[in-house]
Amino acid sequence: MGRIWVICCEEGLYGTARQEVLKRDGDARIARVASVEEMMSLRALCESERVGIVVAGRGASLDRTARDVARIRQQGLGDDVLAILTGCGPGSVARMLRAGANEVIAAEGEWAGCALPDQPLALGTCMEDDGCGCTVDGAPPFRDDLVPLEELWPPLDEPDDEVGAGPSALERTGDCGISCKGSVRTGRDGVDMPAADAHELKEVAARAGANSAMSGGGHRAPLVAVVSGRGGVGKTTVVAGLATCAARVGLRSAVLDLDLMCGDMPAVLGVDAFKGLEGLMAHENGGSIAECDIEATAMRVGPGLTLWGPLAEGERAELFGDSVEQLIDVLRSAADVIFADTSCFWGDAVAVAVGACDRCLVVGGAGETSGASAARAVALAMRLGVPATRMTSVFNGVGGCGSGEEEALRFEMGASLRSRARISDGGDRVSGLLSFGKLDALIAEDCAFSRDMRSFAGELLSELGCRMVGSLEPAPQNAPATKFRLPWGKRGSGER
Numbered sequence: 479m480g481r482i483w484v485i486c487c488e489e490g491l492y493g494t495a496r497q498e499v500l501k502r503d504g505d506a507r508i509a510r511v512a513s514v515e516e517m518m519s520l521r522a523l524c525e526s527e528r529v530g531i532v533v534a535g536r537g538a539s540l541d542r543t544a545r546d547v548a549r550i551r552q553q554g555l556g557d558d559v560l561a562i563l564t565g566c567g568p569g570s571v572a573r574m575l576r577a578g579a580n581e582v583i584a585a586e587g588e589w590a591g592c593a594l595p596d597q598p599l600a601l602g603t604c605m606e607d608d609g610c611g612c613t614v615d616g617a618p619p620f621r622d623d624l625v626p627l628e629e630l631w632p633p634l635d636e637p638d639d640e641v642g643a644g645p646s647a648l649e650r651t652g653d654c655g656i657s658c659k660g661s662v663r664t665g666r667d668g669v670d671m672p673a674a675d676a677h678e679l680k681e682v683a684a685r686a687g688a689n690s691a692m693s694g695g696g697h698r699a700p701l702v703a704v705v706s707g708r709g710g711v712g713k714t715t716v717v718a719g720l721a722t723c724a725a726r727v728g729l730r731s732a733v734l735d736l737d738l739m740c741g742d743m744p745a746v747l748g749v750d751a752f753k754g755l756e757g758l759m760a761h762e763n764g765g766s767i768a769e770c771d772i773e774a775t776a777m778r779v780g781p782g783l784t785l786w787g788p789l790a791e792g793e794r795a796e797l798f799g800d801s802v803e804q805l806i807d808v809l810r811s812a813a814d815v816i817f818a819d820t821s822c823f824w825g826d827a828v829a830v831a832v833g834a835c836d837r838c839l840v841v842g843g844a845g846e847t848s849g850a851s852a853a854r855a856v857a858l859a860m861r862l863g864v865p866a867t868r869m870t871s872v873f874n875g876v877g878g879c880g881s882g883e884e885e886a887l888r889f890e891m892g893a894s895l896r897s898r899a900r901i902s903d904g905g906d907r908v909s910g911l912l913s914f915g916k917l918d919a920l921i922a923e924d925c926a927f928s929r930d931m932r933s934f935a936g937e938l939l940s941e942l943g944c945r946m947v948g949s950l951e952p953a954p955q956n957a958p959a960t961k962f963r964l965p966w967g968k969r970g971s972g973e974r
Contacts, residue, residue: 481503481527482509482530483509498583514546514553517555529556532559533579536564563584699732704818705841705855709822712901713820732813733816736827746917747783754790755786757775766804802830818831818835840869840872841872851892852871852893856893866895867896872901901934904927936950
């Protein structure tokens with residue numbers, strides 16, 4: 479039984495608030511109240527429980543929200559206070575922090591809470607009446623026959639083993655069919671966006687965020703998008719390492735290579751028979767991909783690990799934004815965790831993954847421009863709807879040539895993210911094993927790169943609420959049971 483969370487919010491914001499709670503605690507017990515007075519009454523009946531508080535507000539009500547946060551802190555109603563704001567600027571965020579909030583999430587009003595997750599959405603209607611701009615484009619309801627078969631993620635060990643098949647896929651969350659177009663406001667956390675810059679990408683990301691926010695209830699796999707400001711920093715290695723670690727602890731790990739033109743994830747993971755993503759083209763069945771297409775394009779890397787992408791015909795990359803969006807929706811309910819590798823060119827497919835992600839990893843490496851590249855990647859992710867609280871800077875290759883402490887600090891200062899991680903350089907050993915698709919053997923080794931990767935993966939999966947079975951640490955090497963004696967004695971004495 480999970481922790482108690484009490485949500486105090488306006489009508490229409492409950493969906494977003496509930497989703498944020500479930501990301502932190504999948505077994506959370508949630509109570510919704512309309513005022514601080516009701517919260518005080520409920521808290522009095524739960525004296526022995528550790529209670530978390532969520533306060534959500536928008537626009538003109540932000541003053542009242544700040545007062546509620548301060549009052550909650552003064553009364554000691556909750557151990558953790560999370561504030562969710564829509565239509566606000568940096569000043570409002572700072573005000574909430576001064577009032578006593580542990581964390582503030584600045585959510586755009588266009589996609590936050592367009593429908594309550596426990597209520598059905600009628601075709602052609604939007605449950606918000608605040609001018610959010612959401613319209614239902616007449617898409618058919620989400621189809622139950624699009625779930626990949628269980629065989630895509632075979633058990634990690636034999637059926638009679640202790641680990642078994644890991645958590646099973648649960649109830650489908652569904653696709654709300656909502657498209658938020660033409661009303662996405664610019665600017666987030668003080669980052670301004672030019673009028674014509676990435677306009678179409680923001681529409682795609684907003685729709686993906688809306689679908690993600692609507693999918694309350696049931697099983698929902700977290701999505702981790704890995705981005706960078708330039709190539710050659712090790713995004714693919716980081717994605718492959720995290721996915722391998724997830725599979726080792728009993729999770730059904732889905733990997734998307736969204737560098738659709740030139741991705742090399744199949745080679746890194748050691749795929750025997752490459753399958754392009756062309757089979758996912760949503761041109762039949764009313765514009766929806768089918769289960770057989772998902773299975774036909776899946777590459778089973780090993781127990782618990784399945785890969786999709788890239789394309790065999792890279793010139794068709796711009797046609798697969800909708801197909802990738804539908805694939806992510808399906809994998810949300812069929813996998814336990816999803817990792818998306820991206821390219822430096824952010825087309826529709828990358829925008830979908832970044833806009834709907836639960837955690838965005840900004841990867842950097844050696845180079846004079848690593849800090850500036852990281853800053854551009856962070857700014858673009860923010861413009862697509864990812865708050866800084868969901869981003870982590872990852873400096874890859876610490877200790878390698880040109881990747882010392884100074885370079886790492888330059889990258890981290892450029893990214894300006896509170897959450898940071900570093901992964902040690904693996905040298906020629908890592909390059910050699912990756913070139914032969916032996917990443918799983920590398921992760922199990924006792925070297926600086928493997929230790930950092932296992933540690934980072936464990937922390938990330940725990941924060942995302944993934945239920946891990948077993949340990950990421952390699953099994954200790956047992957000492958020989960018998961000590962060998964030399965067959966000769968000491969010279970001169972004859973003693974042994």
